[in-house]
Amino acid sequence: MSNLMQALDARRFPLHGLRLIEASAGTGKTFTIAALYLRLVLGARSEDDGLAFNAGGLLPPQILVVTFTEAATEELRERIRSRLVEAARAFRQNDSDDAFLRGLLDDYPAGQRGRHAHQLELAAQWMDEAAIFTIHAYCQKMLRTHAFDSGSLFELTVNTDESALREQAVNDYWRRHFYPLPRARLLPLQAIAASPAELGRLALPLLGRLPAGPADWTPVEAILAARRAEKAAWRQQGWLEELARTLTGLREKKAVNGNKVRADSCQKWLDDLADWLARDSDDLPLAGKPFETARWRLTPAGILDALKAGMSFDPPEPFFAIERLLQPALADTSLRAALLTHATRSIAAALAAEKSRRAEIGFDDMIRGLAQALAPESPNRERLAQALRQAYPVALIDEFQDTDPAQYAIFRTLYADAGPEARLGLLMIGDPKQAIYAFRGADIFTYLAARHDTRPEQRYTLDTNWRSTTAMVGVVNRLFCGSPEAGTVSETVFGRPDIPFQAVRAAGRSEQLVQGGMPVPPLTLAWRQEAGNKDDYRQEFARRAAEAITTLLNDSEAGLLADDGGFEPLAPRDIAVLVRDWQEAAAIRRALDLCGVRSVYLSDKDSVFASQEAQDLVRWLDAVLYAEDNARLRLALATATLGLDYAGLDRLFNDEREWERTGERFRSYRQTWRQQGVLPMLLALLHDYRLPARLLVRRDEGGERQLTNLLHLAERLQADAAGIDGEVGVLRHLERLTEQPDAAQESVLRLESEDARVRVVTLHKSKGLEYPLVFLPFLAGGRALPDGRNGIFWHDGDGRLQVDLTGQDADGLAAMQRESAQEDMRLLYVALTRARHALWIGLSPLSGTGDLLAGSAIGRLLQLDGDPERFAGRLEALTQAGSGIRLDDTSPADPPPRYCDSTPAPVLFPARRLTRRIARRWRIASYSALLTGPAQAGTLAAEDSAAANRIDDTATPDSPVLPIAGRTLAGFWRGPQAGIFLHGLFEWAAQQGFGRTCELAAERRDLLARRCQRRELAGWIDFFDGWLPWVLTRPLPLNDASPVTLAALPPRSARAETEFWLGNPQLATTALDAAVSVAVWPGHARPALLPQSLQGLFKGFIDLVFEHEGRFYVLDYKSNWLGDTSASYHPDALRDEMLAHRYELQGMLYLLALHRLLRARLGADYDPATRLGGFVCWFLRGTDGPGAGIVHLPADPALLDRLDHLFACETPDADA
Template identity: 40%
Template sequence: MVFCGEPLAAGDFGAHLSQFSDARGSADSLEEAARRAYLDEKEAVHDCLRTLRPAMHGGSFRGKDDDETFDGWLEQLDNWGRGKLPLAEANFVQKLARSKLRVKKGTEVPELGLFKALEACRDNDEQVETLKRELYPQVLADARDWVSRRLSEQLEANAQMGFNDMITGLAGALDGDGGETLARRIRQQFPVAMIDEFQDTDPAQYRIFERVYRIGDAPTAEPDTQHDLDGPGAPEHDATALILIGDPKQAIYGFRGGDIYTYLGARHATRGHHHSLDTNFRSSEAAVAAVNRLFAFAERSLPRAAFRFAADDHNPLPFQSVGANGRKETLCLDGKPAAALTGWLIADGNKDNGCLNKEGYLREASRHCADRIADWLNQASPGEGIPSAGFAISTNASDDNLKPLKAGDIAILVRDRSEASAIRNALSERGLASVYLSDRDSVFATAEARDLHHWLKAMANPESVSTLRTALATATLGLGLAELDRLQRDETAWERVQERFLGYRLRWQRRGVLPALRQLLHDYRIPERLLGAHQGQRRLTNLLHLAEWAQQASDTLDGDHALIRVLAEHLDDPGHDEQILRLESDADLIQVVTIFKSKGLEYPLVCLPFLCTYKEISGQSGTPLYHVDDQPLLELAAKKEMAKEGFELADDERLSEEVRLLYVALTRARHATFVGLAPLKLGNAKSATLHKSALGYLLAGGEAIPDLTNLRERWETMSEGFDAIALDAIDASGDSPQIQYRPVTNELATKGARTPSHRPFAPWWIASYSSLAQKGATAPETPEAEVLEEEHLDARLVPAAREAGAPQPGTLHAFPRGPGPGTFLHGVLEALAEHGFDSALDDTGLLARLAQRCRRRGWEEHSQALTDGIRRWLTTPLTSITQECPDGEVADDGPVLASLERYRAEPDFWFATHDAITPAMDKLTRQHLFPGEPRPQLGYQRLNGLLKGFIDLLAEHQGRFYIIDWKSNWLGPDDDAYHQDAMRAAMLDKRYDMQLALYLVALHRHLRQSLPDYDYDRHVGGAMLVFLRGIAAPSRGVAAIKPPRAFVEALDDILAGQAGSASTTARSNDPGDDMTDDQDSSGEAMA
């Protein structure tokens, strides 16, 4: 790296930085002093300026004679003086600095304090800029070294290595102490190496091959003294070979690190061992001869030869003409054989010199190119009689064996996306379909992909009003403004739309995303509407392509949100995925391709409509790279005037690479190439600047080609007496009519039906207890959402307990009921856990805050009951296994919240499920938990994906782990309502038995992974429901279970897709099953 031509060397710039900081810090104080000077002599300043007004320099003070302008300057000065405007934005005020106040010669300027103060500001600003220029390269060098060092540290810390790290690491190792030993090992493992496309090799890569295969060593060099690391052996030199295959004329990837100077160095090192392929097997004899003619003309007539490396009678990169194997067929256009190379001479007929600016060149070249292609394809159409455009075995286009020219035979080569857009628009206007085959071209870059993203988000979360509104407003969905406005005002219509998207979500979960999207397309009649619109077929194809991609992607992703995330990533970076394929058939459409991407490809007919364009290296074109003594230098100066020599050298290399790019472009055609020639004028030049382009160089060697006449003369000089090169003069006045393509529409498709390549869809979704109880519901995203769903579920599934009397005031039985109060009570328990159960009881401030929460909700009369309830919840022992105790009895060894040392509130769990069906789970649960007791049947569902949930409390007590789930259900008006039969009935009625069973499986899987000596009977205490309102009852509101180990393992087998397994022993490892392992409230790991 260099800055202004000097090496970028790191050093101590602390002193410079301190000076810079001081100067920057002085700016505000100096400006404030100038303001004070103005305010102190405001009237004198205004009088002085009015006096000086006639003598002010007209160039510096343009408009001084206009009263409105002059008054505006005084107003600006006053606003600045009163601090309403910074000096940087006050242009007139800046001109009042003593050295910048330009007046007519002989005019005396009074020595006012303001002028001197502004001069001090100006001096300080100049010092800041000077210090900034001096600091800039030092800071860049420091940043370069810091980033490099930091990146290395991060890669090493993460045990990662990038591609460049492998290259530089191996190169460094070969240059190190054990380099020769390493090189010998590599030679022994790979005695023969062939490197294709060697012209794109960078210096670091070449250094590796140079060291390993000893490039440049004479064949008679002394053999190694040790040929086998383990003992002597035969000489290895004769058994090794390095074959470098490449064409330096096609070295066009300098922007990717390819370095032609590396190739030239290797060519010099291997002199005497060169072999050339002198026959072209791709193109016709005329096409090869035309390219030979153009480059040979430059090779013999220009001092630096065709590829601009010749100097002092030495040319390391000469152009050598090649022969052609030829082709059997001949391209015929307009009823006769086409010239191999045709120049379309495009000019502005309204100007004497014919010069065109870039905009005009792109427009006129696009217009003519599209007209010619439309004309050729019309000639080839069966509807036009005997085709006169196509490929003939003989040279007679009227023969019956003429194979008509097709759109897919034509390639248009461009530099970039803007040129592609210009030609594709012109083609589209003439009814011609094309495809842009570039690295960045992707269906994910279309509007349809963005709209699909909004649709999927709305399907996954139709409850979100903003998300659903965004999906409905997408252009592809096609709802009109009136309809969108009606949905805003009509609540019933809005609910119908929400229900529709809920249906899409259910279809997505059960059948896959593709059926859901197809249903949406049908419901909103999207195909019918798109096919009647401009480019509708393209847009519909994009949608169907995206839908198929979504289905395939979902087969390998975990759930709807993963698919949405991956789609969002593709939208952010649409051009770097191997799976991205355009839907247009390459055989049926005109191909628009960048010249870079065309390298190595071939096309029957090639158009280069914009061949005269070029991109000169300037301050706006990025960081210039150039070579000195074959060493690459990267110039970091941002302005050309700061490093003129570096920019000029970089532009010289730019032109050389563009010549090679031109060579690649002109050698893609099998039969014919058509190029757009024009006296192109870029920037503010008065005459054409075509000589700065690659084609201009080949024709004139850097001499100016000022106008149309000169361009014509130079082309004719180059092609004189050579029939394979033609010139077609075009008038760019725009008077010629546009040629429209006339396709034949009654042809039958001849291609066979496609075979689907994607795998059958296996429904994958995230289930939960709530989604099992409410068939089709999605799993809650947060603990609060799960609590709310359970509370709503309770209200829907079970009728309210029959009132046996009014609840006693001042007790929890009188506390409000419903989803809101239930969620509130869960929140209270969560707050107590976060604070710490052991200290919550003595924290009167905490209890007061919880009571205040109660009062804020309008439940002031129940605040004391809540406080009493909190004390009981914290201090009451919770029975461990009620199921094994006689009715009404409670075990004494249950956990007490205030005494717990290890617990976690609201832990979430996720574990894998594989083809588990709810009937099997339900049957097993009925057999082992309260057999014979009635309960609602679970609806049929297939669990394939993940099961998630949130456990209210996971606690360890006396070496055993307990699952505790808080229930706010109201079973009756007093403590007597909370006996075991009533709580068991509520448990079964709401299928809490299944909930606790699933939670036990989650705990079982977690402990199996976490405890090396895990034993279910010894480590699991069970699962309990704590009915919060019954904490003062004899039962303490606790309904607890600990089913046998065989049940938990059998349910685990069903969920894991191993229901047929005969084994009921605990497995030691189950990849993919996990439970979040965070810290408990005391800071210790849970397990």
């Protein structure tokens, strides 16, 4: 059967049923999708159009478009929106310059075009609501929208990075299965995976690839038990001694060939067997390459093979025992397969259980969840499928070659299984020749299954290349099928007849690449006849490519010549160098640097956490956290990224004053980190050490790359820190990410510059991109075929994935290697189709194991091998007249040419001058700033944090009282740490619910145990376990209402740690002091506030806001120590303590914040006289004393109005 497919006509293409569109590179896939979208919006052209679901046209929310990246969804959305607007204009004006739109106008009656124009305009306006999704977004939306029928939760948190969860699951597996094992059984398993990290490296890639099944430990135990039994038999039967006697006897009788059974070899073999018997381990003897001969020679067949001619010998039992030890069932490969199978399935189950407990869902879970909900055994399958069909009667699946079995199962169930009578449409658009993402789970065999599910008349191709010049298209056609003529088909070039190459037409371009007034050939083959190793090849062709690029850029007559005579000189941004990995990228970038050509590297998988800057950042954070540790500090200062020279470091390390200043600087970084976050701290460090300026000076040495990475890392850490407990946790998080860099999109290296530079792009990243000129200097190197060491994965004749973790299936390994080679050829196709005008390829025979050139994709495509003569002859044959291929054997120049950038510098307008004066006293202040002033407080200093508002301002340094029987809170620590500890308990209780805290005995004790042990307060656990529920149920007296207990407050009636901000354009502390002193306890002495003018914002945290009997109160916990007995906390003492530290002022400010909030929320219903209860100051150490340690200051509406006026004043001093 011919694989020649019919060309797609976007105006006549049927929009119903299953349709497969193969879109070769550059053939206008996005244009075609937009064209089909227009037709779906317009609806049926006539009654026989066959669009039962689309007679009147569909709107964007009804047309499902699925692609595979967020960027692609946005591009499609904008392209389709633009096309809808163009089409609406054409239908309004009854004409268009666009050939497709003109043809579309002819398909619809003139009298209906106004209605169709309105339909198109409406669709364009609705594009923000268009059903254009990534596959994951689509599945997530369907699961949430149809939660009942899909069996999904209504609210699921999306976990975009499961690395921490996976690490936890691996560690849990290690603890459950490795820790309990006796040494004998543990050692052979640790030989496979020596640590949890190593186990994760082996098992995690198998998630989703192993066939489903239970996690069974029995095979592991059975192998270990069989090994134990064999070792026991050796010990009991004395086989080692018998083996030694036998070998000695054979040698003494000269019955064996002395070269095959040498004395020294026999002794080594026997010694290894003796060591094995002496070891308490269920491992095997004679392991590894040094004993490869022994594993054959000490079997019955092996020893008989060593006999001299005419000699006879009956091998005794030890030879058979060794043969049993070496049987595959007991081999390390079998043990490894059994362990990894069990580990992978156990970890998968643990991940699923933990995500279910957390109500989380990962990206793979979204697809798997919808596929399972639509599976035949699902009880609500038909109802769910019908709902999805009604929502989206037609679906366009972009990049279909990158789909997987679960994704195809979803769409096949929805659209193919419904039957032709449903009149649905599934349009699958992709190119199997560009299926290059097997490492991400994409499955070319799924595409082939879809191809099998469609009849020949349902398969279409886009047959015209709109990207490249006619000559460029002809060269690619010639390389892949031997002919430049469109329509020619090759069924063998990609290794499978069901992935044919069908030569495409060329639409041509309106400009051509010229050099010296002559067209540049579409393909240049730079070659070297002499064979060299791979490293030499990489270095030489990096230089040759860089020199060719420099020569082109320096040539003023090299550029793009338009049909109308316009000329655009070639610029660095017009050139891309495609590489396989970072090593090739580094080689070409170094070579370009030598020529003075700046470049930028784009990769779709290199993580910023794998960079040197990430490693050095670990050292910096470690030194900041432990700034008192000189060794850590020295290590941080000596990092390559910080870039301090040796002389400077030597002076620093030997100058005591400078060293002390450096330590103080790092301690200040630690304070900034704790108060403001890791990002402000790192920005301060970069500023202090002038890193941005120093790195940007070293642009040619990768300085921009380093600075981009540092800023990227700082931003990522700041974002991640929101979900991490403490600074140490952030450091450990970074350490883990540098050890196991994640693959999340936000971790991929960012582009360091948008300047006009040569692009160095990985082959995989280049898919979907295009450049005028593409260099491929390293294609001859290819890549090594998989050896099956980490398991063999291949597909059977029906396209089903097969797995052999033992690595012993020879046929499976051959199939795996064939699939790898086929994907390499597809990757080469992607590389060769990125150029609009010209390609440059570097080729050379390579020395080494096997014929590397012949095994590479380019070698197979061009029929090249490592023989220098045949290699040269084949290249000559490729350059026959009219082929468009030029050979270049120019050697690298010494010295290399230098790039002379003749581009005129951009004209910069002078910066605008600031004429107004800046108010310099603007800052963020807090309650503490009112007492200490700006010099001590600073803008975002310690007292601006929530913790600082919780401490005892006057207590002596923390000093625990000696343990006594019958502990009381009066005997607890005094000082700031005590306040932080107690406030932490109340904050946790508020989060759980005060009443629930009294009931959660186990959780409460666990929290107390952890917090007390961390502070060396283990002796206080029992006390606080009883005290906390007691104090939460203690009635607190109020002046204007019945006593309240926190435990009785409904959760919705209390809120802890309420943050507030008050604007203060101009606030005089003297006026604030006077207003509060007159209204609260007038006539009583108190310290005056420091006279100052505050401008900016006033910030604070309220310990607790609660509602009781219709009134709202502010409550503040105090841990001040006033004496050892409860009598010390009488009302006068509490009042004096509050005045001494101006807590009454603090309370009024907190009440002002609550007053403003209630006024905004309650509106006209708010009356402070009836709804605002006041400020409650609770001295916790006096709870069992008179008045329960409570001071209640009722709200004074007049005072609040006065404070409101003071804070709202808008007459700042312009020169302040």
